[in-house]
Amino acid sequence: MSAVALADIEAVRRRIAGRIEATPTVTSPSLSEITSFPVHLKLEHRQTAGSFKLRGATNAVAQLSAEEKRRGVIAASTGNHGRALAHAARLEGVRAVVCMSRLVPGNKVAAIGRLGADIRIVGSSQDDAQEEVDRLVAAEGLVMVPPFDHAGVIAGQGTIGLEIVEAVPGARTVLVQLSGGGLAAGVAAAVKGLSPATRVIGVSMERGAAMKASLDAGRPVPVEELPTLADSLGGGIGLANRFTFDMCRSLLDGVVLVTEAEIAAAITHAYRQEREVVEGAGAVGIAAILAGKVRPDGETVVLVSGRNIDMDLHRSIVCGTWREEGPAA
Numbered sequence: 001m002s003a004v005a006l007a008d009i010e011a012v013r014r015r016i017a018g019r020i021e022a023t024p025t026v027t028s029p030s031l032s033e034i035t036s037f038p039v040h041l042k043l044e045h046r047q048t049a050g051s052f053k054l055r056g057a058t059n060a061v062a063q064l065s066a067e068e069k070r071r072g073v074i075a076a077s078t079g080n081h082g083r084a085l086a087h088a089a090r091l092e093g094v095r096a097v098v099c100m101s102r103l104v105p106g107n108k109v110a111a112i113g114r115l116g117a118d119i120r121i122v123g124s125s126q127d128d129a130q131e132e133v134d135r136l137v138a139a140e141g142l143v144m145v146p147p148f149d150h151a152g153v154i155a156g157q158g159t160i161g162l163e164i165v166e167a168v169p170g171a172r173t174v175l176v177q178l179s180g181g182g183l184a185a186g187v188a189a190a191v192k193g194l195s196p197a198t199r200v201i202g203v204s205m206e207r208g209a210a211m212k213a214s215l216d217a218g219r220p221v222p223v224e225e226l227p228t229l230a231d232s233l234g235g236g237i238g239l240a241n242r243f244t245f246d247m248c249r250s251l252l253d254g255v256v257l258v259t260e261a262e263i264a265a266a267i268t269h270a271y272r273q274e275r276e277v278v279e280g281a282g283a284v285g286i287a288a289i290l291a292g293k294v295r296p297d298g299e300t301v302v303l304v305s306g307r308n309i310d311m312d313l314h315r316s317i318v319c320g321t322w323r324e325e326g327p328a329a
């Protein structure tokens with residue numbers, strides 16, 4: 001029995017309805033042609049605040065007691081969780097503090113500031129940012145809302161899985177981004193709860209795939225955090241991981257890794273073929289299909305998880321001037 005089950009996700013869906021967008025699922029003619037099977041894109045990058053993270057953050061804030069709301073919330077983030085939490089907290093009049101490392105792109109930091117959150121930039125890894133969170137929780141009594149290893153956050157992200165199965169009931173395979181695993185665990189719990197035969201495959205970048213390394217080792221292991229186009233997928237899974245490691249181990253049917261060049265090609269494909277602006281993390285599922293690392297054998301759903309890319313970086317990628325050894329590598 002996993003920590004978050006289908007019934008939990010269905011309850012969360014009712015709780016957050018009206019505060020998040022139910023995003024569209026569309027068929028991709030180009031990817032369907034390449035693979036010879038219908039490939040659908042779940043356009044979750046169009047979510048308010050630019051990523052799916054609003055689902056989990058909205059649920060976590062909705063679950064706070066009045067006393068906890070007075071204390072305020074705090075999180076470590078690679079950017080998108082902080083932005084989502086700042087957005088959800090602001091709607092409730094709750095103070096939010098977001099701790100990030102120097103690796104978080106400036107456009108993400110700026111957007112969080114515009115939402116009125118307090119920002120702390122500390123160190124060069126998610127672990128460094130988390131240490132600052134722990135310090136402030138102790139010093140100021142703020143309530144921590146973790147980016148992935150939290151049952152309410154996992155269930156919030158899982159609501160995407162309900163929408164996927166409703167849109168494509170016959171899906172044979174679902175591709176989902178994999179970093180800390182809140183998204184993959186939630187989506188897999190929902191999808192397999194409704195459609196047990198559907199395969200759910202996690203996709204990470206080669207540069208610092210912490211959950212993949214942990215699944216291979218059979219326990220959470222530390223992984224060096226490296227700069228990557230998929231910056232939202234950076235960071236470890238937490239050596240004291242409570243929920244997502246076990247859920248990913250029992251629910252995922254496989255994990256594939258994509259290179260920086262494959263991510264760049266997928267960002268370009270999303271832009272030129274699908275007319276969508278997608279950040280690196282958001283594009284890894286498309287990358288796995290284009291690179292032939294996942295070969296569809298039936299209807300396939302590819303989750304597009306975020307769009308919060310620096311637009312100058314995006315332009316250099318889609319114009320073909322971005323180079324892996326350049327400033328972004």
Ligand SMILES: *Cc1c(COP(=O)(O)O)cnc(C)c1O
Pocket residue numbers: 051052053080081147148177178179180181182183184232233279281282305306307
């Ligand atoms: C956070 C994030 C992910 C990964 O989610 P996890 O729950 O940490 O696995 C994927 N894509 C985007 C755009 C994100 O912001």
